[in-house]
Amino acid sequence: DTGVSQDPRHKITKRGQNVTFRCDPISEHNRLYWYRQTLGQGPEFLTYFQNEAQLEKSRLLSDRFSAERPKGSFSTLEIQRTEQGDSAMYLCASSSDSRGSPLHFGNGTRLTVT
């Protein structure tokens, strides 16, 4: 168990550019979650997958955001036409689908939009 891995750890981009983040969950976990965290706030739920199916999306996930998990393993989160308000820490977590199973988080990707 190597934990949840996220890449890159930091990303600086100019407003209007597209960015993509990757998350590799714990291998036996079939659920994968994306969260966003801004400075001084707790993490906010964005979306989650059960295997390759995206089962829930928060209203925070605007049309410029898209997440995929094509083979039910790793996931990508893409932000198109980035805005300064997108600057945040993007966290990925995974869990099994057993009742009560806790989420295990990665260390996030910190995005700065200039």
Add this chain to the structure above:
Amino acid sequence: DAKTTQPPSMDCAEGRAANLPCNHSTISGNEYVYWYRQIHSQGPQYIIHGLKNNETNEMASLIITEDRKSSTLILPHATLRDTAVYYCIVRVATVAAGNKLTFGGGTRVLVKP
């Protein structure tokens, strides 16, 4: 999911037990209590969770009152590395509920030498 109330901050002495309270007076019978902590610039770290019974692991102990309306996370011997924001989260734990967590403001714990 039930709402939780935690003190915004607390100080603890290094080497002493740290007792972190959480109120969840509207908790329902199928909701678990989870504790996470977040050290600066890292992702939230799972600590412990429980439904009705007290739980203990290598990191902490979780004490849930008999009426389940409040709980206490106990760090038995606080170290400087335990300085973090601690989140108490109550969540419906059914397969259909999706396991997602809703974070509140947490308690900012400062362990002092």
